Amino acid sequence: MSEYNPRAFAKIRKLFPHTCSEKKVVYLNSASFGPFSTPVKKALEENIDLRVMVTRDDSHDTFNVSEKLRSDYASLIGAKKKEVGLGLNTSFGLNIAAFGLPLKRGDEILVSDREFPAIVYTFKQAAKERGLTLKFVESSNSCFDIEKFEKAITSRTRLLAISWVQFFNGYRNDLKTLSEICKRHNMFFVVDGIQGMGTEPINVHRLGIDIFTSGCQKWMLSPQGCGFFYLADHIRDHLSHSWMSWLGCDWKMQFSDLFRYDNPLHDSARRFEMGYYVILNLLGMNASVEIFKELGIRNIKKHNTMLINELIGYLKQNSYYSITSSLTAKHRSSILTFTCNDIEELHRSLLKHGVVLVQREGSIRVSAHLFNNRSDILYLIDKLKLFASKK
Ligand SMILES: Cc1ncc(COP(=O)(O)O)c(C=O)c1O
DSSP states (O other), X not given: OOOOOHHHHHHHHTTXXXXXXXXXXXXXXXXXXXXXXXXXXXXXXHXXXXXXXXXXXXXXXXXXXXXXXXXXXXXXXXXXXXXXXXXXXHHHHHXXXXXXXXXXXXXXXXXXXXXXXHHHHHHHHHHHHHTOEEEEEOOBTTBOOHHHHHHHOOTTEEEEEEESBOTTTOOBOOHHHHHHHHHXXXXXXXXXXXXXXXXXXOOHHHHTOSEEEEESSSTTOOOTTOEEEEEXXXXXXXXXXXXXXXXXXXXXXXXXXXXXXXXXXXXXXGGGOOSSOOHHXXXXXXXXXXXXXXXXXXXXXXXXXHHHHHHHHHHHHOTTOEEOSOOOXXXXXXXXXXXXXXXXXXXXXXXXXXXXXXXXXXXXXXXXXXTOOHHHHHHHHHHHHHHHHTO
16 A cells, blocks of 8 residues: 555545535535545436436446445455445444344343444344343443443353444544453454444454444445445354345346246355345445545545644644543544534534534534545634634
């Protein structure tokens, strides 16, 4: 992977039309959803044109794109292509885990008490239907507490499901330590990766993750309604199916005899995919992933960290604001949150000035990404200064 090159980022920024629109927009909200780049827009428009004019049958293209995406995403997370399947969002892989992993009545599942609802509701329902017990690990200062986690493990505990990066404060969990604890206690380790995917390097093999799942609508800058999941090789054959699709079977691309009912399941994560693809989304995902391959995730992390550092520098020296994210290097991410007395008013004022971001759990959430640059952060700082000066 090439070195960090600011010029490469400046070039990519030009692919995001909002960065040069006449109306000032500083988009710092990729933790909610990512903006479309010109290549994504073009890929979607071309496919809509093809669907409208129907000049050819493009079903083979669809299979080719899906193959490429499994391969691209496998290399982004350090997995084998056969361990990656295409889903619709983060919940897709969480459901494979919650309803498919070999768990017995009375087994316990642990989740954080400050978790995004995608994990909680999926495992709550699975617990109800499968006779499992869902237990919450109490957080400390709104961050996952490893000591309390270890104390919560009993002889019946079989699974930890956790977000890689917490959505509301950007706290990046220490997946390595969590994985080691899970291994020691013979527990499955399931990771919701959506808030780290695309900004943090990861190697799911080295980390010993059993199931990793992520939507691509946020930091991966793809359309809403697409995602992928990783099922470690050693897990796949032990998972039961809550659903089964004809494309979960291996047709060897021979679709001339559709009355063949004895095709084997795919010997890959693909067996858990669901029917025909949302092709528009796959094409968007495909156009977008090229940006990540070009820049490299290590460089994206470096870029985003520099931007966030600039903001931290300002917030630290203005007593009106207080940072609510952890500043410990190993827990930092591309999300930074801070608060002040008049947060609602501040939020309204930032939006009025064209700074797009959200409030989460009493803090302003800033998500800095590859298309942002220093001038975006300086603009935000300028508006924060202005607001604080009136208080
Ligand atoms: C940590 C986390 N998990 C999951 C989701 C979304 O789940 P899904 O992609 O299934 O809609 C979000 C945000 O929307 C999130 O922040």
